[in-house]
Amino acid sequence: MFDYLQNLNEAQREAVLRTEGPALVIAGAGSGKTRVLTYRIANLLKQGARPSSILSLTFTNKAAREMKERIASVVGENTARYLWMGTFHSIFARILRVEHETIGYPSNFTIYDSADSKSLIKTIIKSFQLDDKIYKPGVVASRISMAKNNLITPSAYENSSEIRTADKSMRMPQIVQIYKEYAKRCFLSGAMDFDDLLLKTNLLFRDNPEILKKYQERFGYVMVDEYQDTNYSQYLIVKKLAAAHKNICVVGDDAQSIYSFRGARIENILNFKSDYPEHKVFKLEQNYRSTQTIVNAANSIIAKNKRQIPKKVFSENATGKPIKLISALTDNEEGFMVAQEIAQLQLRDHYKYEDFAILYRTNMQSRIFEESLRKRNIPYKIYGGLSFYQRKEIKDLLSYFRMTINPADNEALKRIINYPARGIGATTLSKLEAAAVNNETSIWKIVTDLPTINHANFNKGTVGKIMKFVALIEKFRELSANNDAIDTAKTIAEETGILKELYTDKSPEGLSRHENIQELLNGIQEFSINALETGEPEKLENYLEDVALLTDQDNEKEEDKNKVTLMTVHSSKGLEFKNVFVVGLEENLFPSNQNNDNKPEALEEERRLFYVALTRAEENAWFSYANQRYRWGNLDFCSPSRFLEDIDGQFLDSSGVAAQVSPARRAESNDDIQPERYHQNSVRRQAPGAFKTRESQNFFNKKLVSLKESNKVQNTFQGDAPEKIQTGMV
Numbered sequence: 001m002f003d004y005l006q007n008l009n010e011a012q013r014e015a016v017l018r019t020e021g022p023a024l025v026i027a028g029a030g031s032g033k034t035r036v037l038t039y040r041i042a043n044l045l046k047q048g049a050r051p052s053s054i055l056s057l058t059f060t061n062k063a064a065r066e067m068k069e070r071i072a073s074v075v076g077e078n079t080a081r082y083l084w085m086g087t088f089h090s091i092f093a094r095i096l097r098v099e100h101e102t103i104g105y106p107s108n109f110t111i112y113d114s115a116d117s118k119s120l121i122k123t124i125i126k127s128f129q130l131d132d133k134i135y136k137p138g139v140v141a142s143r144i145s146m147a148k149n150n151l152i153t154p155s156a157y158e159n160s161s162e163i164r165t166a167d168k169s170m171r172m173p174q175i176v177q178i179y180k181e182y183a184k185r186c187f188l189s190g191a192m193d194f195d196d197l198l199l200k201t202n203l204l205f206r207d208n209p210e211i212l213k214k215y216q217e218r219f220g221y222v223m224v225d226e227y228q229d230t231n232y233s234q235y236l237i238v239k240k241l242a243a244a245h246k247n248i249c250v251v252g253d254d255a256q257s258i259y260s261f262r263g264a265r266i267e268n269i270l271n272f273k274s275d276y277p278e279h280k281v282f283k284l285e286q287n288y289r290s291t292q293t294i295v296n297a298a299n300s301i302i303a304k305n306k307r308q309i310p311k312k313v314f315s316e317n318a319t320g321k322p323i324k325l326i327s328a329l330t331d332n333e334e335g336f337m338v339a340q341e342i343a344q345l346q347l348r349d350h351y352k353y354e355d356f357a358i359l360y361r362t363n364m365q366s367r368i369f370e371e372s373l374r375k376r377n378i379p380y381k382i383y384g385g386l387s388f389y390q391r392k393e394i395k396d397l398l399s400y401f402r403m404t405i406n407p408a409d410n411e412a413l414k415r416i417i418n419y420p421a422r423g424i425g426a427t428t429l430s431k432l433e434a435a436a437v438n439n440e441t442s443i444w445k446i447v448t449d450l451p452t453i454n455h456a457n458f459n460k461g462t463v464g465k466i467m468k469f470v471a472l473i474e475k476f477r478e479l480s481a482n483n484d485a486i487d488t489a490k491t492i493a494e495e496t497g498i499l500k501e502l503y504t505d506k507s508p509e510g511l512s513r514h515e516n517i518q519e520l521l522n523g524i525q526e527f528s529i530n531a532l533e534t535g536e537p538e539k540l541e542n543y544l545e546d547v548a549l550l551t552d553q554d555n556e557k558e559e560d561k562n563k564v565t566l567m568t569v570h571s572s573k574g575l576e577f578k579n580v581f582v583v584g585l586e587e588n589l590f591p592s593n594q595n596n597d598n599k600p601e602a603l604e605e606e607r608r609l610f611y612v613a614l615t616r617a618e619e620n621a622w623f624s625y626a627n628q629r630y631r632w633g634n635l636d637f638c639s640p641s642r643f644l645e646d647i648d649g650q651f652l653d654s655s656g657v658a659a660q661v662s663p664a665r666r667a668e669s670n671d672d673i674q675p676e677r678y679h680q681n682s683v684r685r686q687a688p689g690a691f692k693t694r695e696s697q698n699f700f701n702k703k704l705v706s707l708k709e710s711n712k713v714q715n716t717f718q719g720d721a722p723e724k725i726q727t728g729m730v
């Protein structure tokens with residue numbers, strides 16, 4: 001036994017030492033599940049297991065990186081490097097690239113992100129002359145995704161009367177045709193979407209027992225973190241890989257299952273016992289992350305869910321302070337008050353900015369917090385939303401990279417064939433695309449064939465322009481074959497004219513786009529240096545793979561250290577922060593009323609999400625809500641979330657909840673109002689002052705519009721510079 005095991009409690013140690021046979025670690029948040037996996041791997045390596053025989057699947061690349069670093073500190077970097085550790089998508093993309101021939105794909109297949117998928121689906125809907133108000137691309141995409149994650153191929157889809165009936169009842173009987181066409185066009189483009197990476201792996205293993213056997217033998221140990229959020233496709237891959245030796249260890253918490261909308265199946269955890277009758281269950285009960293107050297409050301929340309595996313969770317950490325309630329009049333005030341708390345606490349208790357996180361239910365809530373933090377010069381980083389890699393200029397340049405690696409990539413080609421402008425118009429492009437569809441090939445094949453086969457009878461001028469584009473891409477392909485990522489990328493940015501075009505645009509937007517490209521190139525430089533250091537391949541295609549597989553948590557850059565974190569609760573899974581603000585705790589926002597039709601299961605999932613949010617906190621937690629909020633351009637009147645009532649009142653501190661001056665009165669007065677303060681013991685369902693009638697709502701709406709014009713609405717907080725209430729969305 002090595003010292004390292006001293007850092008584990010009895011139950012954790014047992015789970016770490018049970019290296020052979022199926023093991024299920026089921027435990028509440030913060031009880032050291034991820035730590036068990038990490039130490040288990042370190043222990044296996046210490047005992048002489050080959051690093052390449054250990055497969056561990058995590059939810060984010062960041063989690064994999066952190067685990068790898070910790071393991072490296074025990075067994076050394078040279079050993080840790082060879083572990084197969086990463087997200088399902090990144091590990092199986094790697095395997096599919098090796099086995100590409102068997103599934104008929106090129107090894108350099110492109111990975112379509114959700115924007116690419118949606119754009120392709122849109123194109124198909126249009127080409128089928130369907131109404132995109134009925135066939136909404138997002139909805140169609142999620143039907144296709146659901147099918148793939150349940151291993152329903154287009155032909156299985158066609159044969160399933162149940163699914164077809166469901167489609168018909170949604171007035172979209174032709175989804176099956178769209179799915180078929182989508183799968184075909186992806187194939188012709190040498191592209192896979194995220195779900196394909198899992199689906200194709202399943203098909204590969206199903207149809208090629210010798211290949212499955214190879215990987216079963218390679219991976220003597222299989223481990224999965226956050227098992228409660230695996231979907232059927234992921235579940236099956238793991239099951240197949242572990243079928244021979246059954247050395248499988250999964251860790252999870254049914255109370256943290258929050259991805260059912262993406263096909264995650266809580267049953268996977270529940271069925272582990274019947275899947276592996278010889279299994280052993282390890283229950284971890286001590287939470288090491290949070291204060292007793294936070295753990296007990298979280299327990300009181302989750303106890304309200306009916307469907308769950310009973311679990312005990314306790315903490316022996318300090319009792320800690322009660323969770324502070326913040327009740328704001330408006331969403332702007334909520335932002336203001338949260339920023340104020342952060343500023344005060346940071347000064348008073350010497351916290352670093354990185355010790356704070358603001359967690360919200362939906363990305364659109366971030367704007368207000370960004371503004372309030374910026375006003376106080378509090379540095380922050382934001383995860384998710386429109387990520388850096390989705391910005392137009394970045395996607396344009398990445399599309400050149402993608403074409404360079406896989407020129408059959410239709411979605412990339414469509415973005416850049418006329419960017420920067422080279423006189424190839426929309427009509428030309430649609431003719432090219434039609435020719436590609438008719439000939440069942442890629443657009444690239446059509447354009448490279450142009451000198452010999454002119455499918456669409458283009459005139460000489462057009463052919464000349466297209467051939468120039470072809471020559472450019474050919475040149476880049478040659479370049480990338482002989483150079484590393486950064487040299488190739490720089491040359492592409494220059495020779496396409498993208499850098500110059502953005503440089504000459506001196507508008508603030510143009511400058512910022514130019515900076516973004518520079519930032520992308522810096523990232524590639526960093527990638528090349530890292531690759532050199534670790535001995536990993538350093539080609540453009542390797543960089544692209546990294547970028548394609550980024551998750552919401554992975555956008556962290558070096559300069560992001562010591563900043564407040566803003567993220568959705570979903571992306572906070574597995575993370576921890578000293579201080580956590582769970583914001584927007586209002587009915588219809590958290591719990592969200594999106595796609596749930598008030599089903600009890602959906603509400604239970606929202607409650608689990610709330611449990612995840614609170615259990616990220618180590619020392620202090622806050623819950624905030626606003627009594628009025630702009631949503632979709634309208635002023636909504638909100639009542640506090642029912643979840644606040646779930647919590648045992650003894651864990652809450654509502655002393656700071658200000659009396660709500662009637663918003664109507666407040667708006668009427670135009671002046672600074674000093675809100676009276678009052679104490680309350682329980683949370684109100686209906687905030688005082690919230691409007692009960694439509695008339696009073698309308699009155700307030702009108703008032704706010706006129707106040708916006710006169711710019712007189714002031715913030716009401718004592719001692720702070722008055723701020724304008726954000727009324728930009730009126």
Ligand code: ATP
Nearest residue numbers: 007008009028029030031032033034035288289574
């Ligand atoms: P989550 O459910 O949120 O994913 P988890 O069960 O994976 O949580 P970990 O992240 O592994 O929990 O651990 C929570 C915190 O407790 C971490 O900071 C970890 O280092 C610490 N911890 C876990 N076990 C111990 C222990 N035996 N002694 C001291 N600290 C521990």
Ligand code: MG
Nearest residue numbers: 033034035574
């Ligand atoms: Mg964890």
